[in-house]
Amino acid sequence: MEKLPLFLILFSLAISMAMADSNEVDEWFGNLQHAKERTTRLHFYFHDTTSGKNPSARRVAQAPSTNKSPTFFGLINMMDDPLTEGPEATSKLVGRGQGLYASSGLDELSLLMAWNVIFKSGDYNGSSLTILGRNPTTHPLREMSIVGGTGVFRMARGVVTLKTYFFNSSAGVAVVQVDVVAIHY
Template structure:
């Protein structure tokens, strides 16, 4: 037998028995000791989503082909915005900044029921939760009062679950600027 054929046979033999080929995509389930106490934290803050002016906090980064995004329709189906919104203690834009919401939202409705898909990290940069964040990934219907899901977190909110009740305290129908009151209930 030639050396090439021997090498090929050995290669086939070793790759056929490698752990990667026989491996599983999961591990066996086992019981873990989880702390019996789960904390519940309530947060109240305001989120400023500004599309207008020289320093917007939400910027259009993608739009559907052939669609012109105008003031009459800031969110056509398929539009994607990236956000870096301030989180403040009050509705006034000059109130104390306690963090930011960074992420994106996309217009996901073709009908009259305008709906966004919101994916964002709400990081707190002051107070007792400085350096911690909550992760939101949820359907966000464009109505005055709504609820979005908290699906995780970092720092003191590691493995968080919960929800945020959002209420629009200000909305400019011409330019899309909004101030949302946020009542977050977080289990961590």
């Protein structure tokens, strides 16, 4: 009997899993006309660390003039930040905030953020929310848009508010309170 290469076995498995998932999504959309809209409110913290042994955000690009800019205009970071129930780093992990943020303001420190909140525990485990918007980091309260989601949050829309809980620029650490109002089916 001829042995199949491992990549072929894994590829076949991935295709069959995708087809099963696709059928489940099709079924979900088929039942959408009977679904009721729900509002979910969430509260958690993200921990963005740009220095140390294991930074959760890393600089991936910058403009030639970024280091001369008071707002770091043109700087782009990728992030994979832990999301926790409380503001302490040791608090229970609820998920990851994965995406990018870029310094987009010439006159004010403001970030363009595109990120996914991927839930890793609880009722929302395996689901995600996609968030996009402007984050003027020096403002006490910032608002961003929920532009989609997966799993429990399919077809989500809504608002995310951010409030800095702790910031230390020399240590490269920010802890940000996140409040979510998501409308979904």
